[in-house]
Amino acid sequence: MTSFSSTTEAKQNIYQINMARVVRIHSETPDTNLYTFEYVNKEQQKKFSFTPGQFMLLSFFGYGEAPFGICSSPNQTESFDLCIRSVGRLTNALKNLHQESIVGLRGPFGYGWPMDELKGKNVVIIGGGIGLVPLRPVILDILENRDNYGSVQIMYGARCPEELLFKEDLYLWDNRRDIEYVATVDRDDEHCWAGNIGVVTILFDRITISSENTFALACGPPIMYQFVMRELEKIGLPDDRIFLSLERRMKCGVGHCSHCLVGTKFVCQDGPVFSYKVAKTLRGAV
Ligand SMILES: Cc1cc2nc3c(=O)[nH]c(=O)nc-3n(C[C@H](O)[C@H](O)[C@H](O)COP(=O)(O)OP(=O)(O)OC[C@H]3O[C@@H](n4cnc5c(N)ncnc54)[C@H](O)[C@@H]3O)c2cc1C
Numbered sequence: 357m358t359s360f361s362s363t364t365e366a367k368q369n370i371y372q373i374n375m376a377r378v379v380r381i382h383s384e385t386p387d388t389n390l391y392t393f394e395y396v397n398k399e400q401q402k403k404f405s406f407t408p409g410q411f412m413l414l415s416f417f418g419y420g421e422a423p424f425g426i427c428s429s430p431n432q433t434e435s436f437d438l439c440i441r442s443v444g445r446l447t448n449a450l451k452n453l454h455q456e457s458i459v460g461l462r463g464p465f466g467y468g469w470p471m472d473e474l475k476g477k478n479v480v481i482i483g484g485g486i487g488l489v490p491l492r493p494v495i496l497d498i499l500e501n502r503d504n505y506g507s508v509q510i511m512y513g514a515r516c517p518e519e520l521l522f523k524e525d526l527y528l529w530d531n532r533r534d535i536e537y538v539a540t541v542d543r544d545d546e547h548c549w550a551g552n553i554g555v556v557t558i559l560f561d562r563i564t565i566s567s568e569n570t571f572a573l574a575c576g577p578p579i580m581y582q583f584v585m586r587e588l589e590k591i592g593l594p595d596d597r598i599f600l601s602l603e604r605r606m607k608c609g610v611g612h613c614s615h616c617l618v619g620t621k622f623v624c625q626d627g628p629v630f631s632y633k634v635a636k637t638l639r640g641a642v
Pocket residue numbers: 411420421422423424425426438439440441442443444445446447448486489490602603604605606628
């Protein structure tokens with residue numbers, strides 16, 4: 357785990373911003389781009405590592421700083437990806453980035469998915485919309501080390517077919533025989549989708565999930581959680597084998613400013629990934 361801790365605080369300046377260069381930009385949807393970055397300092401890039409589910413704080417000069425989940429494989433060392441949806445001041449300004457543009461980055465921060473606990477277990481992954489972003493590195497890691505896991509089931513829902521992220525990955529996942537992948541869209545106004553239509557929870561009727569030896573990881577809009585948790589509870593998954601990633605507005609990213617406080621926990625430092633057992637105890641979390 358490369359996350360911030362009190363022992364590393366003494367040695368590192370947690371507010372240190374490091375320069376990174378845009379290597380590639382891929383348009384995922386009309387409002388969402390996938391950016392590949394590499395640190396300008398090659399030694400720093402070599403040392404870069406993260407746990408799936410951790411996030412970076414990206415600053416673009418004159419527009420501020422915001423958190424984004426890392427979405428490339430943790431086994432990819434020469435660069436790393438962030439997938440960013442334009443919703444406001446900073447993220448709209450990022451649309452002006454081009455190859456060779458320079459941004460500032462801090463991190464990786466936070467606690468990610470429980471990768472060690474997942475080894476040897478069945479894994480169910482449920483993503484809603486942009487929530488697939490922090491789940492992608494888990495999926496890529498599992499697929500790169502497929503023998504280390506039991507069954508793998510991926511459920512993904514987007515508002516409409518055009519908003520499906522990582523379409524090349526989705527195609528590959530759909531065609532793999534060693535995992536089960538199901539997707540749905542809320543609506544298909546253009547009549548271009550031959551698959552399931554409805555919210556992500558309809559997918560619980562399309563696959564059979566065993567509660568035995570199974571962990572579930574979920575990330576999506578806040579409204580998704582209560583319905584997904586209800587389905588997982590019906591299956592009989594205990595709360596400490598269900599994990600979800602919370603999103604709150606952040607400032608410092610390292611547990612100093614209280615901007616991201618939910619109940620008694622800092623999303624930036626104690627999360628963003630929490631077990632459902634813990635999340636349930638945090639007022640307003642799920
Ligand atoms: C741990 C974490 C990981 C994230 N990962 C990603 C990611 O991988 N990709 C991605 O596109 N986005 C991600 N986000 C959300 C991203 O940080 C925000 O979209 C970004 O801060 C918006 O900045 P802005 O200046 O463009 O928007 P602003 O101009 O600040 O705000 C635009 C609108 O978005 C709302 N908003 C901004 N931030 C949040 C938030 N955190 N929660 C709810 N509403 C918000 C504002 O209220 C406003 O309505 C993540 C957030 C967190 C906390």
